[in-house]
Amino acid sequence: MKPQVNSQFNFADADVTFKSSDGVLFCVHRKNLEVCTEGFPPSEISSEGEVVELTETSVTLEILFQFMYPKRHPALDITPFKVLEPLAEAAEKYQVFPAMNICHIRMRNMIDKHPVEVAVYATKHNYPYLVSEVAPIMIAMDSAKVMEMLPQNLILPWIRYVKQWTNVLHNQALTSPIGYSAADDSHRRAGHSDRSAVDEPYRRARYSDRCTLWPQVVVAILQRLGKGVHVLRSLDEVFNTSASPLDKVQVQSCCMEELKKWRSQIEVAIGKIPKFSVFL
Template identity: 45%
Template structure:
């Protein structure tokens, strides 16, 4: 038997016109206009409409969406300084996925503060989303890990990229044949 939905205390506006369901079955009733102003990922294509009673299921959990939706309203944004890194990383990925611009900016700053403690995760985030400065900073620390730890910890694609970056940092850029 599937669990029943619970409505978010913070996002339960009676005049909402779109409802999202988290993967852990929390409903978020928000305003489409706010989504359109601060994001691209939530806005339906031009000329399409969704029913006011339609519920859109998302893959993120309720804690992540609770934080993310706070960035769509004109209010003080949540202070992410006390958010544990795994939750920050989940929020940063959701912000990028749905293109919630204020959340993207704040998360990028916080990920920049976390790169020394979490260099591999921050490096991958930066690579996925094109933050080259952050990628360069985190890469320097990530390259200091032993090859055994890297081999055991990284996916094959990440390990190959890590080895290439390590070789590049030792030998300089590859030379073109003349």
């Protein structure tokens, strides 16, 4: 059976022929490879009818070879990730310079939907700023899933990076800023009457002379934070006083001020976490 030849790359004067992993031939010009890439060394490719087999599919190669000719290049703006990812890898592998930058830009656009895959790509091909940009998003993912997807060389750096977030959770997030100063007076003046809603241990403790609703607020926030380090990426949800169980409590302005301080305390700590690229 005669091999199929790609319709776009079937030049009569082509001097190099490649074969995709799914058996499609691409007849291209050696000069274009020489000018646009470093991964296809022209001197090492025979021009005597030899077919060079590649590991990429015909879908990937058809797009890739378009970047080697003087015409409008593919924009890739609606290219699905299952096509974009192997294309980006091929562009880096063969150093197809016109394709590398646009693939890098499009991969960055996929951070929200495919953070781990983008992190692996960015680490492998030395895009440190992109690694650091995507790593915090991965914190919100299931840690076991992330570990399964990461290559071996990224597992230890990832563990060290997550440890920084865990420290923030334990040392700042799970420690409410209850050492009052000026806020003491506002809490004393709040005059809340619903003391029955406060658990007895809290009344006997440090809260007895303050806003009686504050302990309830603290417990609700701690319960949310206690779900794990991933919630640090969703502080809007953590400090949402309109969500259960705080939706049943009329949170006063004094408590709202303390919540702002608490959240700020967490955000400052997160801002001090080193970028993931530091751990590589």
